[in-house]
Structures are given as C-alpha cells and as structure tokens.
Amino acid sequence: MADTSLRRKLTVSAALGLLLVPGCHSAEQNLPYAEAIQFSPDTLEKLATRTVSVRVDHSTVSYRYPILGESHPLTTEIRTGMAERQTAFLEELPDHGSPELVQDVELLAASGDVIGARTTAVTSGVRGGGTETSTLWYDSGAGEVLPWTSLFRDEASLEAAHLAVAQVLQDGYQMTADQVPGLLGEIAMRAEADPDSVSAEADPDSVSAAASEPAGASEEESGSGDPEPGGTEETDGAALSVGDADLSDPEQAWEAAERWAASPLADLAFSTAGGLAVRMDPADVPSAGRVSEVLLPVEAEETEEVLSELGYHARSAAVAANADPEDFPLDGTLTAEGSSLDCERLKCVALTFDDGPGEYTDELLDHLAEYDARATFYVMGSLVSEFPEIVERTHAEGHEMGNHTWKHDDLTTLSAEGVAEDLKRTDEAIQEVTGVAPPTLRPPYGAMNGTVSDATEHPIILWDVDTMDWQNRDTGAVTKHALDESKPGSVVLFHDIHKSTVDAIPDVLEGMHADGFHFVTVSEIFGEDGLKPGQSHTDARVD
Missing domain, CATH: 3.20.20.370 (Glycoside hydrolase/deacetylase)
Structure with missing residues (x-):
C-alpha cells in the first residue's frame, strides 16, 4: 500500500558529509579525503517533501522527493527521471522473489540562485541490482534544469578538472597513470606523455569514446570487458572532438553530459573546504582499503579557473547551506504541488x-x-x-x-x-x-x-x-x-x-x-x- 506524507519539520541529516575512513592503512598514513556537502530536504523548514511507497505482491517501489513549487522544472525533472527508472524496473521483474526499488533525493546546494539535487536509486532482488546516482542543477535566473557539466566553463575546464582528480589518485594513493581507472587514467596518461596537452587553457582536440560510455555499462554494451586489476580500461572507436562546447548553453551542456557520461564527476558535490568532492567506487581504488565510498578532494584553488558562473553560485550556495541551512531564501510557495511528470517521456x-x-x-x-x-x-x-x-x-x-x-x-x-x-x-x-x-x-x-x-x-x-x-x-x-x-x-x-x-x-x-x-x-x-x-x-x- 502507499504510504504518503508531507514532512515540513526541521531535521538534521546524519550524512551531511561522509569522511573517508581508511581501512587497512597504518595510522600515520593520511589519505586525502573530502567532506561532501549533501543534506536532506527535510532540513529546510519551509520545504515540503513527498514520500511514497507502493507495496504489492510482486514488488515494492518507494520514492521521496522535494516539492519545489507548483510544476517547478526541477521537481518535474526529478520525478520524471524517477518514473522512468520505475517503469524500467517493473517491466523487467523476475518471476519470483520480492524485488525493491528505493529512490531518494538529497540536496547538494540551495539558494535563490541555484538548487542542486542528487537522486539515488537502489535496486535489490533483481539481476544487476545496485545503486545508480544522478545529479541535476537548477539555474533560477535562466529557469533551466541543467546537468553537472554546466558547472564548468568549457570542455577544456572539464578535462582540467579530471586531471586534478587523477592527480589526487596518483599523489595520495600512489597510483601510476596507467593504474588510474577509466577516463581519468586516459587523461592522466595523455598529460604524462605531453604535459601541455591538458590544461584549463588548452584546447584539447579529443577525448576517447570511453567518455561517452554510460557509467555501469555492461560488457556487451561497452564492447570491452572488465579492466584488469590496477590497469586501465581498453577503449576503441573514433576520437570525440570536445574542445569547443559552450557549457553556458543548456543544449550544449546536455550534449556534453552525454559525451562525458562515464565520468566520476557526474556525481560530484562541493566540499566543506570549498572545493569538489568526487565519488569513486572503492573497487577502482584498491589502496583505499575497506571503505564503502571514496571521496576525492579537488582543492578550492584548483577550481577557480574551471568553474562557470553557475558553478560559482552553486559552490557559494553549498557552503552557505552547510554553515546555516535555516538561512535559505525559500518561501512558502515552494510547498505547492502541481503537475510533476512529463508524460511525453513516460507510460x-x-x-x-x-x-x-x-x-x-x-x-x-x-x-x-x-x-x-x-x-x-x-x-x-x-x-x-x-x-x-x-x-x-x-x-x-x-x-x-x-x-x-x-x-x-x-x-x-x-x-x-x-x-x-x-x-x-x-x-x-x-x-x-x-x-x-x-x-x-x-x-x-x-x-x-x-x-x-x-x-x-x-x-x-x-x-x-x-x-x-x-x-x-x-x-x-x-x-x-x-x-x-x-x-x-x-x-x-x-x-x-x-x-x-x-x-x-x-x-x-x-x-x-x-x-x-x-x-x-x-x-x-x-x-x-x-x-x-x-x-x-x-x-x-x-x-
């Protein structure tokens, strides 16, 4: 049965930031870590959330999302994305068991200028179950819902940010460039071979087709097998020209997000230190030890030349939110609920x-x-x-x-x-x-x-x-x-x-x-x- 509620009370998220705790390392070895800014919508006193659970004999689907105003574009995009995952989940139900899909939204930033949201979808009881995440950013000035790529100036800045993350793995986790996984490793190896080829000011002429391979793609989908431990993924296909996208343009930002879909930065947050916190699967960072999640820091000074205007607003909103979440300039109209599904994309x-x-x-x-x-x-x-x-x-x-x-x-x-x-x-x-x-x-x-x-x-x-x-x-x-x-x-x-x-x-x-x-x-x-x-x-x- 459905359990639906509107929650307006002020609560403090227990997971405001996740500290990276080393597992198998000696006390004197200090691994780099980031404290990610991420908080429950329930911490905003004037913001309502809606929680739904539909339990039937063959499955359970549950979801929670913030109500950002009547027919608010971000609410519509979040709910439509959740509905698309729900349909895919229900259409592939096994003949037995009790499969479950749980989707939840937490905020990455919130202000009068920008709202960032992270959706987590956890599937269990089905083949290939696991956790899927996505992030969206709402630019209130433009009235646009935007992808993570819009936080950066251009694709040269994107590549520079990837190189910064790769450098954290190389310096902090003693990984060589060819041990850094996926797209990060590819960029790191190119930079090692030609230090001038990758920088915030450079105009890179290509990024491998690995950039556009969806995160979590199967062997059949990607055309390549699992990477060898400590090695890099093999990629093939034509090089992808990426140097000239204007990420301030919504259409180009979304196109870039598709090209860079395999990037770990697709699930980035801002850190309490004012930089970036980039999530990595511990399986890709063996030296991290026994941890459930690796959060890599990109220091604030390294982001100064790569963030877009929206990125600066998002960083300010995130840091302010972590400091005093009661001060968000949200008003009572945000509790109104209107049409929240885009039926052109749904059944x-x-x-x-x-x-x-x-x-x-x-x-x-x-x-x-x-x-x-x-x-x-x-x-x-x-x-x-x-x-x-x-x-x-x-x-x-x-x-x-x-x-x-x-x-x-x-x-x-x-x-x-x-x-x-x-x-x-x-x-x-x-x-x-x-x-x-x-x-x-x-x-x-x-x-x-x-x-x-x-x-x-x-x-x-x-x-x-x-x-x-x-x-x-x-x-x-x-x-x-x-x-x-x-x-x-x-x-x-x-x-x-x-x-x-x-x-x-x-x-x-x-x-x-x-x-x-x-x-x-x-x-x-x-x-x-x-x-x-x-x-x-x-x-x-x-x-």
Whole structure:
C-alpha cells in the first residue's frame, strides 16, 4: 500500500558529509579525503517533501522527493527521471522473489540562485541490482534544469578538472597513470606523455569514446570487458572532438553530459573546504582499503579557473547551506504541488470517472491511494452539496475535478446561454468546496456540437477507451477491457456510481502498475500546452 506524507519539520541529516575512513592503512598514513556537502530536504523548514511507497505482491517501489513549487522544472525533472527508472524496473521483474526499488533525493546546494539535487536509486532482488546516482542543477535566473557539466566553463575546464582528480589518485594513493581507472587514467596518461596537452587553457582536440560510455555499462554494451586489476580500461572507436562546447548553453551542456557520461564527476558535490568532492567506487581504488565510498578532494584553488558562473553560485550556495541551512531564501510557495511528470517521456494513463460523487467514491479513493494514483473525476454539480466531504477529500488527495454539468443534461439540446449557465453553476459548486474551478469539461454522453464548443472556455475531454461499465456492470469485463485497450496516453472512461466498476479498480491498478504505467490527471497527460479551450480531446497517444 502507499504510504504518503508531507514532512515540513526541521531535521538534521546524519550524512551531511561522509569522511573517508581508511581501512587497512597504518595510522600515520593520511589519505586525502573530502567532506561532501549533501543534506536532506527535510532540513529546510519551509520545504515540503513527498514520500511514497507502493507495496504489492510482486514488488515494492518507494520514492521521496522535494516539492519545489507548483510544476517547478526541477521537481518535474526529478520525478520524471524517477518514473522512468520505475517503469524500467517493473517491466523487467523476475518471476519470483520480492524485488525493491528505493529512490531518494538529497540536496547538494540551495539558494535563490541555484538548487542542486542528487537522486539515488537502489535496486535489490533483481539481476544487476545496485545503486545508480544522478545529479541535476537548477539555474533560477535562466529557469533551466541543467546537468553537472554546466558547472564548468568549457570542455577544456572539464578535462582540467579530471586531471586534478587523477592527480589526487596518483599523489595520495600512489597510483601510476596507467593504474588510474577509466577516463581519468586516459587523461592522466595523455598529460604524462605531453604535459601541455591538458590544461584549463588548452584546447584539447579529443577525448576517447570511453567518455561517452554510460557509467555501469555492461560488457556487451561497452564492447570491452572488465579492466584488469590496477590497469586501465581498453577503449576503441573514433576520437570525440570536445574542445569547443559552450557549457553556458543548456543544449550544449546536455550534449556534453552525454559525451562525458562515464565520468566520476557526474556525481560530484562541493566540499566543506570549498572545493569538489568526487565519488569513486572503492573497487577502482584498491589502496583505499575497506571503505564503502571514496571521496576525492579537488582543492578550492584548483577550481577557480574551471568553474562557470553557475558553478560559482552553486559552490557559494553549498557552503552557505552547510554553515546555516535555516538561512535559505525559500518561501512558502515552494510547498505547492502541481503537475510533476512529463508524460511525453513516460507510460502515462488518465483514469476518469463520471457521474459522481456517489456512495462508492470513498472506496474508490482508498483503492487509488494504494498506488499513489491520480485520477480525474467528472462531477455533477447537483451532487456536490450531497457529498461535500467526498468532493473535499477527492481534491485534497491530489485528484482533478472536472465539470460534468449540473444534472447530466444533453448539452446539445440547450441554447448557448443555457450551456454557459449550466457550466457556470457547476463550476461554482465545485469551487466553493475545493477552492479550485474545474479546468476541463466532459459533456454527458460525449454529446457536443458547435453551440457547446462556442459556449465554453473549458477544454472538452472525451476518451479513447470506453470500458462500457455503465452497460455490462461486469467487474471482470471492465478490468479486461481497461487492461487490454489502454495504451500510453490513453484516457479511460469509468463511472464511480457503479459498485461493479469500483470493484474492478484494484485489478486495473495492479495490472497497469506492473506494466510500468503512471496514473495521472487529464491535465497532466495532455501537458501544459496540450489543452485548447472549446476544443475536444480524446487522448494523448502518440501512436
């Protein structure tokens, strides 16, 4: 079942920074370490977090993320990334066991200028399970969500930063250039062969194709086997020209992030000393000893010539956060939650329920809550005063309310004035209880004409999957039809006034969830620009 909560209390993260503790070394050997700045969103008093856990027989998926404001770009990008991983996880479930996917977000920096976020996804009970991380940075001035590469001036600066990390391994861990793993070792060996070829001022003409190999790629994906202990990975393929990207340009920064996807700097944080803290897998640094994580320091003075303007803002925000997290300039609007999924990238489905509220709607809401599912309810205005508590609960739990006329009249039989009056009366009844006017209209029977279209500013929502639940009243048939016919982008028609329909919903939710679908409202599935006033819309399918 889903366990959902908004947490606003101030807590102190136990993992504000992880000190590198040597395992097998003598006390007099001091290995270099960095104290990474990383903290829970719960430490920000005015910032809400949302925690969800969906537990079913075949799996558990859990996630927590900060709510940075209604439809905030960073919240949307974080949640969409989580949803993509969830779909991939559910689509590859084994036939047995209790697989689990847990995703969490911690902040790397937060200020009025920039917010940095690190997502950790831990998969267990499946082949190839483990930990995956990603970082994102939000530039509030530009209103852009950006990759880690945007923290650097250009790709020459990126290469210089990699050389600095490689130097820490060489000096602090007594590794030779050919022992430094992966891309770091390649850059270190080139610098050793030609000291002038890699610097912040240099214009490097190539970085190996290893830079673009995704972290954690399999042998089949990468085209090479595991590196020999203490050796470097073999790479092949054409050299990649990287010297001229303008990392202040979002598009070029994202393209560079793809080229440098194998870089350990993709999971960097700022350190309490004002430099960088770069994570490495201990398996790649054998001399680190028995530790769970290696954090390599790049000193503050070495970052001065490589950080971009955003990088400087991010560093200032990170260091200030570590010093006094209560001083972040965040206001109460950041607790508002709006559309948080990009359905153009996901398997989304909009479940819609007509003719309520009714005596079974509360039970339906309980079923939806178990899957953290959002739905759209097309409500008749005449029933709002009869079931105000249900209407209030429906809205409070994040579902969308739509206008389904006052008492289910065929709008095509009314004059333009009659249509407008009916819809206005229904809007006002719903808004009086929820505080929000219904954003869309569903005409009874799907009946509409030019008079109806001209008389309303509401986008008109029809459907592409009709479960025929109003006719057959057969729970099994309703379930089968919904599961067989729904596709990504579908709008599915149900009626919550029928007990047989409400009884079908648990199996519908379980089947769609197992298939990697995400349950969203009508407004979410069509997107911000997808709904036009007075126009009819049946689905958001792309096929």
